[in-house]
Amino acid sequence: MTTDTLDGTALSIDDQTADLLFRQARTTAAFTSTEVTDEQIAAVYDLVKWGPTAMNIVPLRLLLVRSSQARARLAAHMNEGNRDRVLAAPLSIVLAADPGFHRHLPTLAPHRAELVDVLEPAVEQREQMARTNALIQAGYFIVGLRAAGLSAGPMNGMDAAGIDAEFFAENGWKSFLVVNVGYPEGAGTTFPRAQRLSADQATVTV
């Protein structure tokens, strides 16, 4: 890590890191067959778990879909254009939010442990809190995959309720994104890089 001055503005990460995490990283559809291990994903989790969430509820949960049987079960609930991508990726990860996060508050937020009982009957509030914060964590997680040298192909074209019934009937997790993970075959995508809005278009100062 070095200080990089670009266009007169300092970033505190070097160009190579900025490229790895954001500027050159691309959503990947074509992966090599190189395996991605549970240990690699645990290392990503152990990095991004430190990202902030409201009251430190950290509700993001990961289902690593690895076996061919599990892969077929997941593919059945993906939109047609995403099925083959799940079947072909070295690893697919279902990102889910855990509405049961409140049971961990005595560990995660000991000064707020009284909220376990307050939140227990507030199912809808817990589901909303879990989804909101797990989505923010999904941003951390995608950056974390890239920080581990992995490429990500996030997809939300899926039947989330079907996935929940298939995999989460017991633990109550709520899926919201499926991310294929591995190493890109060639460029990993045939799409040219799409444009983004400029800072001027996305920002107002008052």
Add this chain to the structure above:
Amino acid sequence: MTTDTLDGTALSIDDQTADLLFRQARTTAAFTSTEVTDEQIAAVYDLVKWGPTAMNIVPLRLLLVRSSQARARLAAHMNEGNRDRVLAAPLSIVLAADPGFHRHLPTLAPHRAELVDVLEPAVEQREQMARTNALIQAGYFIVGLRAAGLSAGPMNGMDAAGIDAEFFAENGWKSFLVVNVGYPEGAGTTFPRAQRLSADQATVTV
């Protein structure tokens, strides 16, 4: 950027960067008076705008709350415990989702430009798509602030509808998070670091 082998597992970013972005970064409540410029935030935006969103809709929008008058308007809609934090921070940023993202699709997703007309009447669907993807981008943005050497204090204890009426009556943006930004005074927080769930607790493999 170097290759760091930790516990036998390789990250592709060095220890100092992993600490800056995640492991040592803390949610900050107390800031020095050092100014944060619009140019610094534009540099953060220009880094994280490349993070993936569904159909490249990139719906995150930023309201930089800088003047004392604007700061007072925002503080009035924060929960009591967060008001002084907004008044004291060098810069507060309202993170919002733009349900009008579809108007930019001819630029952002030219092969999907026909969706402008399909999505125009689908207000609820656009609001949901904007919120979901802007939350993921909020994760990128918080990492991006840290990548620019800034500290973040995210807060969602606020009256989002009140903020929207106050600032977004014309452009229709929907606020979901307020992030104080600056440089930490001392440690920036008096809270000890809270625990996180382990990878084993948050992950299932099938």
